[in-house]
Amino acid sequence: MKFKVSSELSYNIKSDTTFFFNIQAAQTKSQTIIEEQLVTSPGKIKIEPFDLGVRKARFLRVHVTKPGHFKINYTATVELHLKSVRFKKESDLKANTIHPDAVSYLFPSRYCQADRMYKFAEMEFKNIKTTYGKVTAICNWIYKTVHYVSGSTNANTSAIETITQREGVCRDFAHLGIVMCRALSIPARYIAAYAYQLNPPDFHACFEAYIDGKWILFDATRMVPLHGLVKIAHGYDAADTSFANIFGEADPLNVVVSCEALDKKAFENAGKKLKTISYE
Amino acid sequence: MKFKVSSELSYNIKSDTTFFFNIQAAQTKSQTIIEEQLVTSPGKIKIEPFDLGVRKARFLRVHVTKPGHFKINYTATVELHLKSVRFKKESDLKANTIHPDAVSYLFPSRYCQADRMYKFAEMEFKNIKTTYGKVTAICNWIYKTVHYVSGSTNANTSAIETITQREGVCRDFAHLGIVMCRALSIPARYIAAYAYQLNPPDFHACFEAYIDGKWILFDATRMVPLHGLVKIAHGYDAADTSFANIFGEADPLNVVVSCEALDKKAFENAGKKLKTISYE
Amino acid sequence: MKFKVSSELSYNIKSDTTFFFNIQAAQTKSQTIIEEQLVTSPGKIKIEPFDLGVRKARFLRVHVTKPGHFKINYTATVELHLKSVRFKKESDLKANTIHPDAVSYLFPSRYCQADRMYKFAEMEFKNIKTTYGKVTAICNWIYKTVHYVSGSTNANTSAIETITQREGVCRDFAHLGIVMCRALSIPARYIAAYAYQLNPPDFHACFEAYIDGKWILFDATRMVPLHGLVKIAHGYDAADTSFANIFGEADPLNVVVSCEALDKKAFENAGKKLKTISYE
Amino acid sequence: MKFKVSSELSYNIKSDTTFFFNIQAAQTKSQTIIEEQLVTSPGKIKIEPFDLGVRKARFLRVHVTKPGHFKINYTATVELHLKSVRFKKESDLKANTIHPDAVSYLFPSRYCQADRMYKFAEMEFKNIKTTYGKVTAICNWIYKTVHYVSGSTNANTSAIETITQREGVCRDFAHLGIVMCRALSIPARYIAAYAYQLNPPDFHACFEAYIDGKWILFDATRMVPLHGLVKIAHGYDAADTSFANIFGEADPLNVVVSCEALDKKAFENAGKKLKTISYE
Structure with missing residues (x-):
């Protein structure tokens, strides 16, 4: 394509x-x-x-x-x-198998304070058995609980605020996905991208989670097809992208x-x- | 040594x-x-x-x-x-001369939310003419306004809180130095170290600022001699070190x-x- | 009694x-x-x-x-x-019927920042038809999502933090109940009390919501029988009690x-x- | 008048x-x-x-x-x-002489979290000998460190943020004055008012501090003459006024x-x- x-x-x-x-x-x-x-x-x-x-x-x-x-x-x-990825069933990430390059995407960052989310993430998502299942559940939860409202947040807004504020833009949806993954010890990184069929056209943001050794793309906004993203950069969060x-x-x-x-x-x-x- | x-x-x-x-x-x-x-x-x-x-x-x-x-x-x-460094007078960092490797140390991070400190840093330190003078003034200001109190902060404490709380440990002193530097467009990074003559002995933290193309060591706690630090790591802040x-x-x-x-x-x-x- | x-x-x-x-x-x-x-x-x-x-x-x-x-x-x-209160079915509080004395318990306070919770409260509880039903649902939600952990919070902890932190003591449970009520335009106040059968014995905290012209007692901790509370004071939150x-x-x-x-x-x-x- | x-x-x-x-x-x-x-x-x-x-x-x-x-x-x-008030020299408020009606204006409130400001207030203002001198010094400090910028803050902004953000409107100036007073055990309350010579015309906010048994008016914005204020209400802060x-x-x-x-x-x-x- x-x-x-x-x-x-x-x-x-x-x-x-x-x-x-x-x-x-x-x-x-x-x-x-x-x-x-x-x-x-x-x-x-x-x-x-x-x-x-x-x-x-x-x-x-x-x-x-x-x-x-x-x-x-x-x-x-x-x-x-692009290739579609298939995961074996029931695979759940172990910290002892994470590739060293992915380790720093476990750490809390400016907008994704995972260190304050362990209990929340654990109570909401820990019982799900596979890593892929967990990240999918996170995206569904974000889509259900957070409203996409243009202009509702600003450059200071971080994932913690989005949880209580319940509204945000693509950047906030991505931060929330990342913070939940990291709080569950799943490396996750922020993606800045061009997005086909984004309406109105703008820069877009989503995230990748590290599953079975691969970086898998997720977008909790459900605003665009995932295979229409042209990546600009990945990073810890919006602070470095x-x-x-x-x-x-x-x-x-x-x-x-x-x-x-x-x-x-x-x-x-x-x-x-x-x-x-x-x-x- | x-x-x-x-x-x-x-x-x-x-x-x-x-x-x-x-x-x-x-x-x-x-x-x-x-x-x-x-x-x-x-x-x-x-x-x-x-x-x-x-x-x-x-x-x-x-x-x-x-x-x-x-x-x-x-x-x-x-x-x-170690070598002592001498700076030419009146040199002030320009963003167009920062080495690419130092650029990411300008970005806000988990504990150093420089994006919320621009005005504060500008009002307190912008009039000082040289980069070295600015960082020295930042350290003096921290030493004067923040009390070192063991156990006064925890793993969630970030630089913003230390400004109002006015107490902290070496980690908080370092975060505050870093946040002020970055808010003035001076790259700054966190240093984890062993420290000779630290009392009581423990891991220590301080920071480096990027001045005239070099990373210069600063420690606003004034607790140990700077030439007695054995570095463990540098990073964005305590989150990755x-x-x-x-x-x-x-x-x-x-x-x-x-x-x-x-x-x-x-x-x-x-x-x-x-x-x-x-x-x- | x-x-x-x-x-x-x-x-x-x-x-x-x-x-x-x-x-x-x-x-x-x-x-x-x-x-x-x-x-x-x-x-x-x-x-x-x-x-x-x-x-x-x-x-x-x-x-x-x-x-x-x-x-x-x-x-x-x-x-x-004490008397047991019975409410008529389907009654939902209207702001135009609140007694003037209850109005100030609608306002945000130090630990109950209702002004930042409107959307959250609306999404979680607004569809419930009666005021009594809403407050009961709030208490059930708190009991389900927040763990009672002694020493997990301190005098700075406010309701907003408890939502993400998911742990707290009686004071935090009360603040969370109050903030949700106020965000739904239901007056709510903090109760400091002696509590029979509290284990270990200590001062206790819970809250009252204003329903059909009466202040009704609620306790999301479920730690003690409601009819064993000897009131000390009511107030906006822990700040004035x-x-x-x-x-x-x-x-x-x-x-x-x-x-x-x-x-x-x-x-x-x-x-x-x-x-x-x-x-x- | x-x-x-x-x-x-x-x-x-x-x-x-x-x-x-x-x-x-x-x-x-x-x-x-x-x-x-x-x-x-x-x-x-x-x-x-x-x-x-x-x-x-x-x-x-x-x-x-x-x-x-x-x-x-x-x-x-x-x-x-209006009458001008004269204070005896060297008088400093003692908590044991505060009139009961003023006591609740010592407590932290939604936008004036005095409980987190004790150390800051103590380091900046405690050495000043009289209560009147302290409040005057607080106003001068606010005027010097905070810029009046229309639209720079919103309904969520509290005194803690203004300290680092260093900009705000009359409401933020008032909150900052109140929080510092309370942190020094001086009762202080928020004043909503009409203000003569306010430009552009709008509702105005300032604060009163409790000094020698009287409520004394202060306005750190220095935007209007103090004797041109027509009071609407006083309260804990903007939350109840x-x-x-x-x-x-x-x-x-x-x-x-x-x-x-x-x-x-x-x-x-x-x-x-x-x-x-x-x-x-």
């Missing part, structure tokens, strides 16, 4: 500003970038790419010294090679995001086969 | 438990491990070492299946090669830590020269 | 200290004080009684100037005249509380008839 | 709604209501007045059953009789507030004499 994704971010620069953008599609085994392009306006601004950990996030540092209007536009054609970190004085003006399937037939057919998805 | 460090952790195992221990001295350019030893009781328990990021933390995974008393003992002789993560049922029984200088004369002489220290 | 209650609080006075004690049985229509006695040690210390609102709380101000051991002992014989407020320097040494039924047969017989209780 | 005050609140009623309005000028020894008027649109809606404690707040209950536009308009002419509590479904449309001095000359002259003001 091929997708065409794009994003355009514009700002009013008030003084010398450095941006760290995190808007490029990730390069992974499951995701090939066929072509991609970055354009700024004004042009001739140096763009310095660097990775935040292998395959984790492709950051762009852009230093804008001239006040006034600034815009960055990214477009890419991306091909996904934000699409823009701004150092200086710049007012955000506009964000325009799009994600289109280049062959809708192929996409629909793939959907019939892909139930449980692992991006590698 | 050479130090002999040791730690002994004991537990009452109630059912099958996996530990991730983070108690070994780090292997860095500034810190050579001359010899080290791990002993468990009962013996013949497999210890699986793995790194959590290069030079960041040396984890040990230990899977204990037998109920009852379990003990792990680590001893090492470590040599430090805990000396033990426990998955299973095990009650902690005892923690015994020690750190001795093998040549006290050399240590004292070094103290006269080492003011601003960078561990590499 | 008659009860004999007593409490003895002792302190080590370090410097001039003023206490506000709230340990006397309340004088209400349903509760007659047959005799009561206050003794301090050392003696000859002035005790100044004053009420915090009519029938709300009987405070005692005691000013201790002499350092050293101080003890206050209260004993009383109290008679309860604490058994002792201390201004000065005094270390608490000991608290001994007791509550005995003077006629156990009468108590048992009463229990058969008293299901829904309103203290007036 | 005479003032003409008015407020007009309009709503879109979606279903049967009960309002508790708290917009009328208080009737106190220092404040005489010469005339006042309440008008609703549509008309012929029953308005039920009741007091929330003597002289504390004059609530209006209004039950609107008809969907559509609803408006309530209050106007009053109010005369103030809100200008409107809404039970039902009604969207707020508009709030228009005004406060004019009827004799500006008299007002100016009074300002020369009135420094420390006690409303009785």
Whole structure:
């Protein structure tokens, strides 16, 4: 399946500003970038790419010294090679079999304070026998108890608040999924992505849980098909996967995001086969 | 300078438990491990070492299946090669010159919610002209406003609470230093260490700030000489540098830590020269 | 039914200290004080009684100037005249019928932040048709989801934290009941009491909800019979009903509380008839 | 001095709604209501007045059953009789001399969690010798460290957050003043008021501290002259003094507030004499 994704971010620069953008599609085994392009306006601004950990996030540092209007536009054609995963029955994760690379996704993070959720997670989900069953139950519980309400939360909102507040956006749904997994000793990480059929179009967030040695994709919002996600980055939570970190004085003006399937037939057919998805 | 460090952790195992221990001295350019030893009781328990990021933390995974008393003992002789650092005057960090490896230490984390501290940090410290001056002022402010009180905080306490609570332990002092640095766009990371002359002996915590391309050591507690620290790990905060993560049922029984200088004369002489220290 | 209650609080006075004690049985229509006695040690210390609102709380101000051991002992014989209340079916409280005296028990308070619980309460309990049914459902939900664990919380713990923490003591159970009622626009107040058959003996806390013009007693802990409670005070929450407020320097040494039924047969017989209780 | 005050609140009623309005000028020894008027649109809606404690707040209950536009308009002419208060030097409040009526203003409340501020308040303000000096120092400290920023906080914001956030509106300034007073064992209460010369016109909030047996007015915002305040209510904090509590479904449309001095000359002259003001 091929997708065409794009994003355009514009700002009013008030003084010398450095941006760290995190808007490029990730390069992974499951995701090939066929072509991609970055354009700024004004042009001739140096763009310095660097990775935040292998395959984790492709950051762009852009230093804008001239006040006034600034815009960055990214477009890419991306091909996904996804496989459906099947788990053996009754498998439940043991901490002694977690791959070292996954261990740090067990730790509490800024928006996912798993250290305060052990009892809650245990009472709600511990009796479910398999890891896959637990994460599925977590997603169903989130979908049932939390309302998706645009603008209901802000950049300070963390998973603990979402439990009592019972409303949020995709970012909050992802944080809540992650915090419950980690509280059950299941590594879980935050996914920033372009999402096909997201309405209204925007950056999207969901999460991956570590099950039987694989990172499996989950989205408790049920807003988009899972096989239409083009990954931008994974991280501990929204704190290290934000699409823009701004150092200086710049007012955000506009964000325009799009994600289109280049062959809708192929996409629909793939959907019939892909139930449980692992991006590698 | 050479130090002999040791730690002994004991537990009452109630059912099958996996530990991730983070108690070994780090292997860095500034810190050579001359010899080290791990002993468990009962013996013949497999210890699986793995790194959590290069030079960041040396984890040990230990899977204990037998109920009852379990003990792990680590001893090492470590040599430090420290240099004093001098900064040019008036240098203030710019986000466009931060090394990519340091960027993630700008992000908010579990116990260091820098995203909620921008205004506070700006009002208190922004007018100070150099990065080094800012971090020094932060440490002086912490020392002046926060009381060191054993047992006053717990594993949930984060930097935001310490500001109003005004008491804490070394871990809280470090978190507060880190949160203020990050809120001023200065990368900062948590340091877990053995500390010579710490009284009573225990694991210690302090922090490093990124200044002119170097990680400089700071300790707002003023409890120990900075050149007597044997690093165990650095991380975002206490969430990823805990000396033990426990998955299973095990009650902690005892923690015994020690750190001795093998040549006290050399240590004292070094103290006269080492003011601003960078561990590499 | 008659009860004999007593409490003895002792302190080590370090410097001039003023206490506000709230340990006397309340004088209400349903509760007659047959005799009561206050003794301090050392003696000859002035005790100044004053009420915090009519029938709300009987405070005692005691000013201790002499350092050293101080003890206050209260004993009383109290008679309860309780009636069982029956509600008409399908009655649901309307804000336009609440008695003005009950209105302030709708507002959020220190430990019962109802303003942050509207959505949660609505999703969990709003569909239940009667006010009595709602409060009963709230109590059942608390009993099911929160574990009673001695020492699991402290004086800072509020209802919001108990929801995620899922453990607490009688005070936390009461706060959680109150916060849910208020979030559903049902006035609710905190009750401090002596409790017959509480094991181990201690001060107890529960709550009252305003139903059909009456204050009805509820206790989500299910630890004691509702008709064995001798009320000390009601208030917004634990903030204004604490058994002792201390201004000065005094270390608490000991608290001994007791509550005995003077006629156990009468108590048992009463229990058969008293299901829904309103203290007036 | 005479003032003409008015407020007009309009709503879109979606279903049967009960309002508790708290917009009328208080009737106190220092404040005489010469005339006042309440008008609703549509008309012929029953308005039920009741007091929330003597002289504390004059609530209006209004039950609107008809969907559509609803408006309530209050106007009053109010005369103030203020006296300047002089304190003897070096007087510092003792808990054993507080009038019983003031005691409950020592307790922590929803937005003023004094129980978590003891150490902070002690370190910042305890060394100041007089109660008046302490409260003045608190106001100066708030004015210096907190920025007045419209819209920077919301109905959930409490004093603890304002300390780290360092911005807020009049309500947050008042809460911060109250929390610091209470943490120093000085009773303090929240004042809702009409304010002459407030720009832009709106409801205003400030606080009173209990000094030498009198309630003294303080306003850390320094936005309006203290002798131009027409009191609406006092309470524990914003939780029990809100200008409107809404039970039902009604969207707020508009709030228009005004406060004019009827004799500006008299007002100016009074300002020369009135420094420390006690409303009785």
